[in-house]
Structures are given as structure tokens and as C-alpha cells.
Amino acid sequence: MELHTEERDDAIHVVVAEPRIDSAVAIRFKDRMREVTADGPPRVVLDLGAVDFLDSSGLGAVVAVMKLLGPGRTLELCNLTPTVEKVFRLTRMDRVFTIHPDAEAAFADKRSIA
């Protein structure tokens, strides 16, 4: 499970460099996310631009990551591909997560305030 991370101000940008988050890798994804976000900034922006496919195991793992960040920290998403976006929309999880169209939008708000 390859993840690339970059810290920006109060946020960490995590790019998933894998084409799929499915039942074969969901647990590894969750474990790796726990590692890269441990003791990090309060905002976590998960970039799913390279992920073409996410099944219900992958969706459950994203929800689990949000929960393990705990209160006071947020998980936001950006760059969803069409099939992944549809899974979030159908399951109403698009109402649970803040979803930005792309990384630029995810970090734009912060710059305008600063």
C-alpha cells in the first residue's frame, strides 16, 4: 500500500498511489493511514485521484480511518474518480465527509484566510 504524504500548514496531504482499495488491501490501507497520520496535523486530506476502484471494504476502511483520527481531527477527501465518487454518493457517505474536487480546492480555503 503506497501512500505519499506532504505536510502543509495545519494539514497533511495523503496521496494514495494505488489503483484499488478493495477487500484485498483494505486492512493494509487502514494500518498505513494510521501510521502516516499518527501525531500529525489536525486536518487529513486524503487524495484518491489514483484510485479507480473502491469497494465496500475500502469504503469501510475510509470510515474507520476517520474514526481512528478521533475528535478534534478531520478526514477530508479530494480528487475522486467517477466510480469512487458514485460509491460515496449512493451510500450517502458524501454527506459524512467534506469532499473537495481536487487538492488545490482542498488547500485553497486555508490560504485565503492566512
Next chain:
Amino acid sequence: MTLSKPFPGGMGRPADAPCGDMAVDPGEATPLVVEATPLGVRNALAEMRARFAPSSLGPDALGMAETVLAEVLNNIVEHAYKRGGEGPIELRLERAGTRLKADVRDYGEPMPGGVLPGGVLPESDDPDEGPPEGGFGWFLIRALARDLSYVRENGQNRLCFFVPLAEA
């Protein structure tokens, strides 16, 4: 992770016909056979993509078909074969116009009660716990597949359905 709760009360559950004449003629197509493991599921989905792409319907036209097939296959791995990895899954896939026709068979445990689970969105048992982490599988299948039918016969589960081939 893909645990689906049975439909509570049984009210409003769509009627599921047994696999009828929509099914692919068994002698017609050689089934794709994969093992009941997460990697077997991946192989089946890759094969489906290779067989039906490039689609004239658009680059993402297979996305919904892949989602439904993935959930169906994951459930077979987890529930019918109980993660044992023992036993085959047979897929018979055929394009029918703007739809994909699927006939999926396994030799694991039957569906509880002999019927398909309903398609309600899962809810958390405890609202303080936040959103649910599982139970989305049958919701997605019900939301995207059409003409679902299930039959259990001679130790075989057979699930048939159509999925529209369309842009997400």
C-alpha cells in the same frame, strides 16, 4: 466488512424470481472460474474488464458493473465460503446491448433463509460511534443491479442479474 443485515421485517423487499430464462445457457459459454479469495475476486474483475473493454459506451461504463460484481464476489468469499478460500466461483458474463448479464455460481453455504438480503443502508447501532464501517455491500448490489434472482439447487448457489453499462 461486507456483512449485510437481513432486511428487517421483510416489508417492501423486492421480489426475487428464481434464475429463469434470462440465464446464460450453460452449454453456451465456458465459465470463468476463480478461487474464493480476495485475489481471486481481483482476477475475476480484471478478466471482466479485459473482456468487455474498450467499451463503445465510454471509459467508465464498466465501473458500476465492477462494483456490483465485486460486492457479489466478496460476499461469496466471506459468507458462502466463510473466508476458507476453498471452492470455486464460476462466472458467466455476457453483454446484452447496454447491459451486462451475469450468472454467478458457487458451492458454499446457502443464503440465510434461502433468500437474498435486502438493500437498506446500514445504520450505526450507537449514534455516538459515528457512521457504520460495513453493511454497504448488499445496498450497492440492490442499488445498481436489475432483475436479481437467486436459486439454491444441488448444493449450488446461483445468482443472476443485469447491470447497466453506463457512465458513472
